[in-house]
Amino acid sequence: MKTIKPICLFFILAVVLCSCKNETKxxxxxxxxxxxxxxxxxxxxIQxxxxxxxxxQIALNSPDHKTLVAAVQAAQVENALVNVGPLTVFAPTDEAFAALPEGTVEDLVKPENKATLANILKYHVTPGNLSTTILSKLKKLGQANNQYVQIEIIDGKPVIGGANIIASVKAGNGIVHVVDKVLLPPSEESN
Amino acid sequence: MKNILKSAVAILSILVAFTSCNNSSKSGGKSGALAGNVAEKVYVAPGEHDEFYAFISGGFSGQLSVYGLPSGRLFKVIPVFSQDAEKAYGYNEETKPMLNTSHGFVPWDDSHHPDISQTNGVIDGRWVFINGNNTPRIAKIDLSTFETTEIIEVPNSAGNHSSSFVTENTEYVVAGTRFSIPIPQKDMPIKDYKGNFKGALSFISVDPEHGHMDIKFQLIMPGFDYDLAHPGRGASHGWFFFSTYNSEEASTLLEVNASQNDKDFIAAVNWKKIEEYVNNGGGTMMPANYAHNVYDESTHTAKSTMKKEVLVVNPADVPGAVYLLPTPKSPHGCDVDPSGEYIVGNGKLSANLTVHSFTKMLNAIADKKIAGDAYGIPILNFEDVLAGVVEQPGLGPLHTEFDGKGNAYTTFFISSEVVKWKLGTWEVVDRQPCYYSVGHLMIPGGNSQKPFGKYVVAMNKITKDRYLPTGPEVTQSAQLYDISGEKMELLLDFPTVGEPHYAAGCPADLIKPRSKKIFKLEDNNHPYAAKSEADTKVVRDGNVVHIYMTTIRSHFAPDNIEGIKVGDKVYFHITNLEQDYDVPHGVSIIGANTSELLIMPGQTETFVWEPKQVGVWPFYCTDFCSALHQEMQGYVRVSPANSNTPLKWSLGEDIE
Incomplete structure (x- = not known):
């Protein structure tokens, strides 16, 4: 019965938001x-x-991924993350985004940079459900933006394009690896 | 739980904020003036006929469903690889042999890729072929009766997925193996897969008159997974193209291990060259064991024959017959455009679409530009055969069809959409979302020189919230788009039977005039047919009893039978004497351990009853046939095994 409250809240929000004028978008x-x-x-x-x-949902639910969530929404790639997959998502923390040169994130979320941002985000997604054990056995990953990211093994742990895996969360449609660095796609096709 | 809810609310409210405005001009919208217009486009008035037939496979249902387009109305589920109690397919004595295999009676399969027969590169509407994946088989359905009339098992094959596609004149229906296996099968360690397992590509000839299938030859290829295939056409007629994945030859955790190579291959096979080689005595006859099941329309009975050998061809023995075209990332669909020039590789883990050129391939072969080889099969250079790349059209390309007007339509599984793009310029023209996780798509006539580019049907694996829920298992669906304009327009969602895996379609007028209405009684050559009530009888042979029975509105003849004993094996051979369109009769008897019979006018069908209890047991017509349907019934008296009740039967008078 606890569910009733948030559902009601949702409907209220939905009604409020639905009533906006057409020009707002x-x-x-x-x-x-x-x-x-x-x-x-x-x-x-889908509810x-x-x-x-x-x-x-994992990203949305995490207190450490506010920037990532904002980026996903700005790039409008939500549906790519809820697909049946299976997907492996490397989720940089807010700290990782903060480590980027000043102004980078602000720049990327601008509407005119949507394609660039989408490309970067897709570089964080691998088709397949890859645990750290499996990642340790691979040399590179083919990412959803059609480029490759290299894997090194440092201290027995897989390091993905220079990013360390801080935590791993099993998802309904794959796995989310929380990473401490934003993966930036190489400027040239690696293959 | 609370957190999840909270976040769900957050997501939904954000999404609502994003979408709640400015929706009015979107296609597929649920309200507004446009919705009315869309409804008109799919509305087929009562009594009117649809413009197209769509044959949509049932995937794990093992069947093939017949729909009308644009209405999405379901007309028939044709039983193919799975028993169907409704139609007695695989239950009655006549059709049980259809499901015979080298593994015995196999009452189920996974039906995948229907393809309609062609003449001169154009759909002719005579037969539709479909593959069974699990226990490799190819079936032929006769489109005058909409019944499965032939099934051939494919030896040396496993996971018969790269099937069942026909060449331009239906010279062959082609069946490639998904799983490579030891050929011949033997007891060996799985880890020794690499280099030892092989993949068979089977070319099954089709008799131009009867459509009878016969394996002409099997090409024994390296141990990759052969995923999908399509024939060359026009200039490339005589070639066949097969997509491959797992060129790594992994045998475990393929989701990782088969995705290691940057490129797999499309195998280009010059079947005309191999055909010539075989016709001149080439190839090796090897021992095999596979079933060939043929249904004879005149006896209304199928016969299963075990075949004991198959002709195999080593590609190394036919130089110039097979080439490998490098294609990025585990290509799934392997689709040839109506002109036959372009071969599209839908690399399912790629974000790009790769298009090869048949002309460039021939040039590379002529110039002997060979990059290397795989088990002796020459590999061409990717750049030498590449016609173009559609850059980042979506995520997870799966299958491409063509409208015959220079456009191609590709489904993207991960990004769940259909994308329209232009052949030659490779530019994306339009995209429409699918709800959800779209697999294959179909334009009527899509696999031919002459597609009918009016509609595209997208087949979805997942529907989640699209229909009224029915517990954890919800319907899968198809979606119909109007593609007659520059932009695609979503017209209709409709639920499907089983998994709508793949489809073939054609104009209704190709099939409609030839659709059979009845079976002529005088042509009925069933050995147990009773062509009139005077011919009905009951014959005992030891503990086997044959009942020659007839049906006509509204009685069985005979309808009283005595002298049956516990322990007998009773064959009810029922001939439907009706010669009137759409008047089948059905029959079953209490305790029969099988399905009903559903007997078309002029047809004879048989079920077996082994009575276990003494008594007087009724049987009745199971198909509502007439005003006196409820009167259409009879009794069988079952006496103890050692009784002396004489064998007698009657209609309209008492047994004395």
Whole structure:
């Protein structure tokens, strides 16, 4: 019965937010620029409080991933993270984003940089459910933006493109590895 | 729990904020003037017919469903690889042999890729072929009766997935193995897979008149996984293209170990060259054991024959017949455009689509530009055969179809969308979301020189919240898009039978005029047919009893039978004497350990009853046939095993 409260809250929010004027939403950039469907519908919409949280829900639920969540929303790639997958998501902490040169994040979340941001985010996603044990056996990963990230083994642990795995959380649709560094895609195709 | 809820609320409210405005111009919207327009586009008025047939496989249901487009109405589920109690398929004596295999009776399979027969590169609507994955089989369905009339088992194959695609004149229906295995099978350690397991690509010839299938040859390829395939057409007619993954030849944790190579291959097979080689005595006949099951429409009975050998060809023995085209990241779909020039590799772990050029491939071969070899099969240079790349159209490309107007449509599993792009310029033109996790898609005539580019059907693996919930298992679905304009428009969601894995479609007019209405009684050559009530009888042979029975509105003949004993094996051979369209009769008897029979006009079907209890047991018509359907019934008297009750039968008078 505890569920009633948040559900009500949701409906209230939904009603409030639905009533906004049509102009409030800026026209989206050309549909060909993004990999996610331009329409904000899809599995990210589904209310499901029974299953194991998916990769997106884990990030949303984490106090240490506010920047990542903001970035995902700015790039509109939510649906890519709630898909049946399986997905391996490397989730940089707020601290990792903060370590980027000043102004980088602010720049990336600007609407005109949506494609660049989406590309960076997809560089944090691998198709497949890869535990640290499996990661330790691999030399590189093919990421969702079509580029590769290298894996080194340091002190017996897999280090992904220079990022250490701080924690790993099993998700309903794969696994989230919390990392201490933002992965930046190489400027040239590595293959 | 609370946290999850809170976050769920947060997500939803954010998403609502993002989406609640400015939706009115979006296709597929649920309200507004447009919705009415969309409804009109899929509305087929009562009594009207749909414009297209769609044959949508049932995946794990093992069957093939027939739908109409654009309405999405379901007309029939054709039983193919799975028993169907509704139609007695695989239950009655006549069709049990259809499911015979070298492993015995196998009453289920995983039906995947229907493909309609072609003449001169155009869909002809005579037959539809479909593969069974699990116990490798290819079935042929006759589109005059919409019944499965032939199934051939494929030896040396496992996980028959790269199937069942037809060449331009239905010379062959082709079946490639997904799993490589020891050929011939033997007891050996799994770890010795690499270099020892092989993959068979089977070319099954199709008799142009009857459609009878026969394995002409099997090409024994390296131990990769062969995923999907399509024939060349036009200029590339005579070639066949197979996508491969697991070129790593891993046997465990393939989700990781088969994704290590940057590129796998599309295997290009010049089947005309191999055919010539075989016709000149090439290849090796090897011992095998596989079932060939043929249903004869005149006897209404299937016969299973075990075949004992198969012709195998080593690609190394036919130089110039097979080449490998490097293709990024575990390509799934391997699709050839209507002109036959472009071969699209849908690298499912790639964000790009790779398109190869048939002309460039021929040039590279002519110029002997060989990059290396795999087990003696020449590998061409990726750059030499590449026509173009569609850059980052989506995540997880799976399958591409064509509209015949220069456009291609690709499904993306991970990003859950259909993307329209232009052949030649490789630019993305439009994209529409799928709800959710779309697999294959279908444009009627898509696998031919002449697609009918009016609609595309996308088949989804997951629906979650799209329909009224039905517990943990919810329906899978298909979605219909109008592709007649520059932008695609979502018209309709409709639920499907089983997993809508793959589909083939064609204009209804190709099939409709040839659809059979009845079976002519005079052509019925069933050995136990009774073609009139005068021919009905009951014959005992030891403890086996044959009942030659007929049905007509609204009675069975005979309908009283005595002299049956506990321990008998009673065969009910029922001939439906009706010669009127759409008047089948059904029958079953209390305690029968099998399904009902559903007998079409002019047809004979048989079920077996082994009575275990003394008594007088009723049987009745199970298909509502007429105003006096409820009167259509009868009795069988079952006496003790050692009784002397004489064998007698009657209709309309008492047994004295």
């Amino acid at each position: 800026e026209t989206q950039t050309s549909t060909t620029e993004t990999n996610a469907p331009s329409e904000k519908t899809g599995q990210a919409f 499901d409080d029974e299953g194991t949280p998916n990769c997106l």
